[in-house]
Every structure is written in structure tokens, then in C-alpha cells.
Amino acid sequence: MSVAILGSLLPAGIPGVRRWMGANALAILGLVLFSLQRVAPAALSILAANGIFAVAVVLVLEGCRQFFGLKPAVRSAYAGCALVLAGIAWWTWGRADVNARIVLVSVFHAWIYAAIGWTARRHRPPGRRRYSYRFVTIASWLGAFGHASRGFVYAAGWGGHASLLHATPLNTAFLALGILAPSALSIGMVMLAHDRLAQRLERFANIDDLTGALTRRAFVARAEALLAQARRDRTPLSLAIVDIDHFKAINDHYGHAAGDRALKRFGRLMMVSMRASDLFGRLGGEEFAVLFPGTRCADALARIDAVREKSRFDRRTPDVDDADADAPRPVTFSAGVDEYRAGETLAELMARVDAALYAAKTSGRDRVVIAA
Numbered sequence: 114m115s116v117a118i119l120g121s122l123l124p125a126g127i128p129g130v131r132r133w134m135g136a137n138a139l140a141i142l143g144l145v146l147f148s149l150q151r152v153a154p155a156a157l158s159i160l161a162a163n164g165i166f167a168v169a170v171v172l173v174l175e176g177c178r179q180f181f182g183l184k185p186a187v188r189s190a191y192a193g194c195a196l197v198l199a200g201i202a203w204w205t206w207g208r209a210d211v212n213a214r215i216v217l218v219s220v221f222h223a224w225i226y227a228a229i230g231w232t233a234r235r236h237r238p239p240g241r242r243r244y245s246y247r248f249v250t251i252a253s254w255l256g257a258f259g260h261a262s263r264g265f266v267y268a269a270g271w272g273g274h275a276s277l278l279h280a281t282p283l284n285t286a287f288l289a290l291g292i293l294a295p296s297a298l299s300i301g302m303v304m305l306a307h308d309r310l311a312q313r314l315e316r317f318a319n320i321d322d323l324t325g326a327l328t329r330r331a332f333v334a335r336a337e338a339l340l341a342q343a344r345r346d347r348t349p350l351s352l353a354i355v356d357i358d359h360f361k362a363i364n365d366h367y368g369h370a371a372g373d374r375a376l377k378r379f380g381r382l383m384m385v386s387m388r389a390s391d392l393f394g395r396l397g398g399e400e401f402a403v404l405f406p407g408t409r410c411a412d413a414l415a416r417i418d419a420v421r422e423k424s425r426f427d428r429r430t431p432d433v434d435d436a437d438a439d440a441p442r443p444v445t446f447s448a449g450v451d452e453y454r455a456g457e458t459l460a461e462l463m464a465r466v467d468a469a470l471y472a473a474k475t476s477g478r479d480r481v482v483i484a485a
Contacts, residue, residue: 115299116134129178130306132172136169171191171225182236193225219263220260220264223256223261227253229249233250233253249302253301259294260290324381329396340459351453352402352463353403353466354400358445410450421481424444447478449468449469
């Protein structure tokens with residue numbers, strides 16, 4: 114089931130999915146070979162089966178690292194695979210010792226499962242819901258605990274000298290764990306992939322791809338929350354509405370591609386000029402809004418005016434302009450600014466600031482005006 118679901122997600126290009134799919138396919142093959150222990154040669158049902166399962170769990174770890182933006186290759190893990198195969202070969206044909214084989218394989222799997230759990234816990238993207246990442250962490254660490262317990266039991270000699278498929282209570286428990294742990298982990302991989310898809314959809318819904326600003330709907334929703342907080346805490350909050358000057362003329366004269374480059378450059382200029390606490394949104398077309406929490410009107414005006422002055426320079430600024438050198442320059446803007454007044458709604462504040470923006474445009478553009 115996991116192979117089928119992960120296969121359906123391949124076109125989405127989610128990092129790690131291809132490795133997870135390969136790991137599940139190898140796990141299926143490994144389980145089939147394990148089940149042939151009484152009819153197939155040991156080289157196939159023991160050595161090859163354990164080797165395939167070892168590579169499968171390493172692929173899961175690599176997929177997790179790739180999913181979280183880390184370097185996927187783990188050389189130490191593949192060195193561990195080689196060590197496991199060498200040990201199994203020695204304790205099968207050199208000096209037969211079933212318990213030693215079990216301890217070696219258990220320690221290796223416990224190590225890889227613990228690494229998977231740590232990776233999922235340590236690198237969860239900020240702001241994402243914790244459920245999927247906790248599920249993977251807990252499933253991995255339970256798998257690590259089960260394999261470590263199995264290794265300890267057989268190292269202490271409490272498991273006897275039974276092969277994997279002998280029907281002892283310990284073998285039954287550990288075999289069940291060996292089947293359930295990879296299955297739970299496979300479910301966790303699917304959950305992570307779906308969370309990444311949800312993250313992309315949320316970004317498409319909330320972030321304007323061209324400018325990096327919040328969409329109008331997302332901006333209004335977050336601004337309402339910040340306004341309610343300012344009302345509750347009795348702290349200042351200011352709003353600026355910004356409109357790029359003569360944007361229609363840019364589109365008409367240079368073409369829409371040049372207009373898009375101008376919007377992109379303006380968006381990046383705003384992003385590098387804002388504090389982390391400020392809210393930047395695109396209201397539509399060439400009109401933007403900036404919400405300044407904890408800021409008086411005079412301070413908000415000074416900050417927007419500083420950005421306006423910076424935008425007027427007909428020169429390259431490395432922190433803002435890079436591949437957009439052919440966009441029309443200079444690109445100026447007009448803005449209206451005002452501070453939240455007790456008891457008013459966001460719509461009332463926006464209407465007043467919009468009127469100030471209209472006054473800035475009718476009085477010559479390329480200026481910032483405080484609402485009357």
C-alpha cells in the first residue's frame with residue numbers, strides 16, 4: 114500500500130519519496146526471502162534477506178535526510194550494512210552462531226531507526242503541525258527500542274538458539290515487531306509527504322508567488338488577529354497602503370514581463386526593508402499593504418518614506434536587484450499611512466489609509482501622506 118501511495122506522489126517531486134518507495138519495495142522482497150528460510154539456501158534466505166532489509170532501512174534514513182534538506186548519503190550506514198553482511202556470513206558458514214547474527218542485525222537496525230527518529234524530531238519545519246513528525250519519531254524510536262531489546266535478549270542468551278521462524282514466544286514477539294515497525298514507518302513516510310503537499314498548497318493560497326507578499330486574504334486574516342491583539346494589549350499599530358506609480362504605463366510601454374520584473378523587485382525591496390514582526394501583503398495589482406505592530410504613525414511614515422527614497426535611485430542594489438537589471442528604472446511609489454484608533458475595525462482603518470494614498474497620488478505621486 115505504501116509503495117502504491119508513494120508512487121502516486123512521485124510526480125509532485127517531493128524530496129525523499131523516491132528513496133522511501135524503493136525502501137518499501139526492498140522490504141517486501143526481504144520479507145519474501147525471510148519466509149523461505151526452510152526451503153531456500155542460507156545465502157538467499159539469510160544473507161541476501163538481511164542485506165536487503167539493511168539497505169531498505171538505510172534508504173528510509175536517506176529519504177528522511179533528503180526530505181528535510183540534508184545531504185542524503187550516509188556513508189557510515191552503508192559501512193554498517195557491509196559489516197552486517199560480513200558478520201552474518203562469518204556466523205553462518207565460518208563459526209555458526211545464530212545468537213551472534215541476531216545481536217549484530219538488531220544493533221544495526223536499532224541504530225538506523227534511532228537516527229530516523231532523531232532526524233524527524235530535530236528537523237521539523239517551524240510552524241508545521243507536529244502530528245506527522247511525532248508519529249515518525251515515536252514509530253522510529255519504538256522500532257529502535259524493540260531491536261535493541263532483541264539484541265540484548267539474545268546477547269544475554271535468554272533467547273536460546275532458535276532460528277528466526279522457530280515458534281518461540283520471543284521469536285513471535287520480535288517477528289511481529291519486525292513486521293509492524295517498518296509498516297508504521299512506511300505510514301509515517303506517507304504522512305510526511307502529504308504534509309509537504311499541504312505546505313505547498315498553503316503557500317500557494319497564502320503567498321503571492323511573484324512578490325513574496327501575503328495574498329489579500331491571508332494578509333487580512335493575520336492583520337485582524339494583530340489588530341485584536343493591539344486592542345487587547347492597548348499597544349500602537351500602524352498601517353501603510355502602497356501603490357506603484359504609473360504602473361499601467363510600465364506595462365503599456367515595456368510590456369507585462371517588465372511589469373512583473375518591477376513588481377518582483379519592489380517586493381524584494383519591501384521584504385529586505387521590513388522587520389520580522391511586520392506584515393507585508395499584496396492587496397491586488399500594484400497595490401500593497403504593510404502593517405507595523407507596536408509602531409506609532411510617525412515611525413511608520415519614516416520607515417515607508419525611507420523605502421520610497423531607496424526605490425527612487427536608478428542604480429543596482431545587490432541586496433535587492435540581481436537578475437532584474439533590465440526592468441524599468443526608477444520605480445517610485447505613493448503611500449498612505451495612519452495609526453489604529455481605539456474601537457475601529459480593520460476595514461475602517463484601511464479605508465482611511467486608502468484615502469491618504471489617494472491624496473498622495475493626486476498631489477503629485479512619489480510621496481507618503483498621513484491620513485487626515
